[in-house]
Amino acid sequence: MTEHVDPARNLSSIKDEIAEIATGCDRDPADVHLVAVSKVHSEDRIVPVLDAGHRLFGENRIQEAEGKWPALRERYDDIHLHLIGPLQSNKVKNAVATFDVIETVDRPKIAKALANEFDRVDKRLPCFIQVNTGEESQKAGILPMDVDAFVKTCVDDYALNILGLMCIPPVDEEPALHFALLAEMAKRNGLAAKSMGMSADYGTAITLGATHVRVGTAIFGTRPKP
Numbered sequence: 001m002t003e004h005v006d007p008a009r010n011l012s013s014i015k016d017e018i019a020e021i022a023t024g025c026d027r028d029p030a031d032v033h034l035v036a037v038s039k040v041h042s043e044d045r046i047v048p049v050l051d052a053g054h055r056l057f058g059e060n061r062i063q064e065a066e067g068k069w070p071a072l073r074e075r076y077d078d079i080h081l082h083l084i085g086p087l088q089s090n091k092v093k094n095a096v097a098t099f100d101v102i103e104t105v106d107r108p109k110i111a112k113a114l115a116n117e118f119d120r121v122d123k124r125l126p127c128f129i130q131v132n133t134g135e136e137s138q139k140a141g142i143l144p145m146d147v148d149a150f151v152k153t154c155v156d157d158y159a160l161n162i163l164g165l166m167c168i169p170p171v172d173e174e175p176a177l178h179f180a181l182l183a184e185m186a187k188r189n190g191l192a193a194k195s196m197g198m199s200a201d202y203g204t205a206i207t208l209g210a211t212h213v214r215v216g217t218a219i220f221g222t223r224p225k226p
């Protein structure tokens with residue numbers, strides 16, 4: 001059985017909702033960017049969203065993105081692809097070639113590998129630092145107490161273009177606390193961008209200052225098993 005999903009229609013209602021929530025908390029809707037998370041989905045779900053004019057997407061696996069997006073980039077201009085999944089140092093070259101923004105800078109080794117690759121290709125992609133706000137042992141990200149020093153390392157030692165911070169709150173906790181914590185850490189480090197909020201909680205994230213919400217299921221439907 002295939003679920004009936006209309007990604008373009010979902011996109012349109014989510015955009016309306018984002019605008020409404022932003023306006024409702026005195027924010028400019030243009031300051032909230034919708035990253036359409038297309039991981040696991042194939043072209044038949046992605047193309048309607050492209051045809052509706054959307055250009056900002058997120059993928060969490062480098063190899064999958066390398067397979068899907070070059071052909072779509074040939075057909076659609078101005079696609080903007082964010083890496084929202086873990087990055088290993090041996091994949092940094094592929095990631096820099098495939099993505100436009102890296103949201104998951106999560107350790108010094110990766111910051112260094114990215115800096116080297118940016119130098120090599122003479123291109124510096126904007127980056128986010130992933131913060132493990134829930135201090136979960138199985139989750140990637142910089143611990144809250146190490147964030148200030150890591151931002152400084154990325155900027156001063158590696159000359160990375162750090163736009164802001166990103167988090168994935170623990171599934172079983174109130175996300176608002178994590179979004180507020182991320183916003184506070186971004187503010188004290190002078191970083192404007194906050195990537196937080198997914199299908200279930202992007203509204204909360206926007207009220208707490210999200211500049212990028214990463215929404216998959218609410219646009220594309222339930223993900224098939226990869």
Ligand SMILES: *Cc1c(COP(=O)(O)O)cnc(C)c1O
Nearest residue numbers: 037060084198199214215216217
């Ligand atoms: C899959 C994923 C999302 C999207 O999650 P949905 O609940 O489907 O909206 C957002 N962020 C990251 C990092 C993801 O891996």
